[in-house]
Amino acid sequence: MGTCISREARARRKERKRNNKRLREARNASSPRDHHNISNGGRYGHRSRSEGGNGDLFALISLFLDECPLPSKESVQTLLNSLGLSDDFVESKHLPPSWHKNMCIVLGSLAEKMAGTAAVTIFNNNIRGYLMKMISYGLTYFPPAYGKSLKEKNTHSVRMFALLALEKFAQTRENQITISKMFSDNSGSHPLLKMEEYLKNEDVVRYWNAKQEGFCAQWALDNIYVSEYLKIGPDGLEARCDVSSFESVRCTFEVMDGVWYYEATVLTSGVMQIGLATKRSRFLNHEGYGIGDDASSVAYDGCRQLVWYNAKSQKHEHDNWQPGDVIGVLLNIPSGEVVFFLNGIPLREPNTEFLSNRQPAEGVFAAASFMSFQQCRFNFGASRFKFNPGRTFRHFNEFGRLTTAQRTIIPRRVRLEQLEKEHIPDDYCTICFAAPASTQLEPCNHDGFCSDCCNMMDHCPLCRTPIQDRIQKFNNNTKFDTVKSPSHSSISAFQRVNSQRRSIRATSAITNSSSGGDTTIRSTPPKDSNSTSSSAIARRHTQV
Template sequence: MFSGAVRLFFVSAMNGLHYTLFLRLPRWLHGRAPPPALRSGVGSEDGINSAGLSTVTDKYVLDTLAVIRTLVDNDQEPPPSMLKLHTIADKEAGWLVVVRSMVQVIPLHDPLGPAVITLLLDDCPLPSKETVVHLCKFFELSEESAQESWKDPQLHRNICVVLGCIAEKLAGPASIALLTDTTLEYLVAHLNVDNHPCVILFALIALEKFAQTSENKTSIGQYMGQGLCNPLRTLEQWMSDNDYVRRQVGFCAQWCLDNLFICEGRPYSYENVDTTHLNAMLNNNDVSEYLKISPDGLQARCDASSFESVRCTFQVDSGVWYYEATIITAGVMQIGWATKDSKFLNHEGYGIGDDEFSVAYDGCRQLFWHNAQSESHLHPSWQPGDVLGSLLDLTNAEVIFYLNGDPLPPLTQVFNNATCGFFAAASFMSFQQCEFNFGKKPFMHPPKDIAFQSFNDHAYLKESEKIILPRHIKLQKLRAMSVEEGACTLCFDERATISLMPCLHRGFCERCALQLEICPMCRRDIEERREVDEKSDGKSEIT
């Protein structure tokens, strides 16, 4: 669980911030003395001077980062450090102290650092357009400082995270105002192979967030250039690098070239993928909206502030099955098994392991998840390069997880509600990524003394089903499709046979209807779903 365990506390801690932010401050990010606004009115109520406020804020930020891994229960009280940050951030200048602190003290190598910045900023008020204009001055951005990011990669990584978070929250004129020439030069200057790969990664993600506004997208594309001079063309070659941070850069560079910053003359990545003997992959049609899937269908990454989920293409109903996931990032992911009845509630933060039809392994917080309840396990926290193995034994009704070949005791709870129809599945917190192996290549740590089957040996995919199209091409094809009369208004694939109760709105197939919690037409809660008999107009209740 992500929302109940983490987001709820950030929402409660930051709730009530109602001011408009004004960043009309001199530059003081690099340890300079705080401006007059911070020397008065902030902390004085508690008898803390500005220097002391900065010191204690640093401590609260680090304490919050440390306690994130323990936030797993909705009934837990918010940690004291978060309540203190709420008090400080309740004033304009105090909010700036919190932002400065996050930029300066969140460590470069903590796997949850960027996600904590995102969570803290996500529930703050949107800055005004005037505020946005002064932001790059506040951060002392310049192309020259970007070229020296190796001297302080932690600082520049965190600045890029903050810029990306704010760009994601903004839209239209405010986002355009933030992407000044200075900001654009600063971010693009980081896309140099000689810079620290972690800074390159988050500068690239920030540019992606800015490109959500079409005018910014055009400006960024023109500035980076066409052909081989585009820095992303070099960075995408890191896709298979042995360094896992560089591999993330390669993934994001390739995704941006396919989906955002199109280079004339460059083939799309899916056109060069060898799909020979590829019989099982992540299902690009059974995925929450912001998850990125690689062109070969075997890697997934989330750079959104939501909790994104995906199932694979192959369903198993009997026997013993095994797959592996190589950990690219060491943050919060919930990887395991789910049936088609499991729901992806990405904005609410519920994913695999958060309902009665799924079970998941969380190697960051060292937990199992089932039905939104957690149970600790004895594996160490996973690290980039670790291999998570997952075995589903439908004969003996148990699930076994392995980390680098080391098994944990079997889990059985999920079989109280589901006995067949399982898919390999996973959910991802912000900035997390892993690579799946469903048997196309040899497993790294196959279970010993247990006979199992792999998806790739038994599944089948049409050639058209192996193609992961860039989003804009997929959208064009959907627009060009002639939708069959009576098709589901959500997926356009199945017949619309379901009526939602009590509002009686129709137009959905059974699979899509089961994914809905509220009616998309009237927003009323769905109490039940009824199948409509087209011949007799009779209705019968379905599960």
């Protein structure tokens, strides 16, 4: 037992150091633009950082609270009582929208840490009244200090983070029922429906915080306040992370040869790594490993102005990206190059290491990783590309196809109920339960795993012995084929196995509806959530 605790403590320290490093680099990258890097006639010089420039501050607040020791229920209650938060607090205290926004972030972080009965206790009438007031802040409620003069664009983040705080409180079943009842009893139009309208309103298209608010409202309506590690939009082309871990998605369509191109529009200016990966890339969210952090993936980071490969970074000449910027990724397999674009401008030096270390039989996927409160939208060819990479290419939607089951995005609570009823054969992999157990590990001779899971491990998950060979068994275990163990990875096998189990057992899909083809992206959600349905909130299973 002591060994497990020590291993987990080391993993937490490693994750904490890695996340702190990311945040330090993000803060350094948030300095004023260096205009002499790219001569573009001042195209970026007039852009304001007000629409999303505080994303790293939000992440810092969330990460700081997440890494603090667990407070007692009494100390949290004392803190909240001293603040005097209530539905009348806004009218009695004339505070700017930024104060309320940060307070909602703090409440959300406390709700995430104080699970169970503690979360129920601190979610009292005063906190409920305050968050509900913030949900309508600047929408149907205008503080007396501002009145109708309160600028709408300054209130999007307040409402969004108030909604995210409610999502964190709703991780406890009792709170979830209370929140659903609060919205059901709300007189007048549903505030989340009004927030969702920002997704359709072209007048606010340049207010990227409004688009984020609409996306979060749509997610809450469709998923009954189920908190996911990574949120996937109902149209299948948008992803957002609202937790402190480094979450990743990967396209389900792989390419083997040729020239391919896709684009991603960033809605936030924080830490994201957008690029390409093979199946051997490891998404270790709790250890802070994402796309570009191993030898099987490469990524573009516009916040810190870096290109990542094999956990090593190289400075690039592009400016910091801003909300609304378009990242282009050109994969040229015949020439062995990966070229990244920012608003149609390519990097001077393409990446060649990623494809030079790729095995000929390995497919390449579009992929991305997100830090806290980051969001982007993918275009795999369903709509016209914003920029031309300057050469002939193919796009993923020309060839990707989805089955009827893959086209239906089901809320995770429903999917977990279906998995509980699903029969799993006894001879299936004990890690993913998705493929036959056809592999035996040497020298320990433990078996019961599929080849895909074994290829993602360096140590046996049962005895922790380093894996030297993987023996494939076929035809009722009568034929064996030895596969040598890869030697380039030294990441903890214990964490990797757990991460793989989560990613296989609970998988969401980004789907793309296009007459020309379909492309999906898979994400890795966290632990199960005991969710209950509510007809006042849940509206549909999304069919694309």
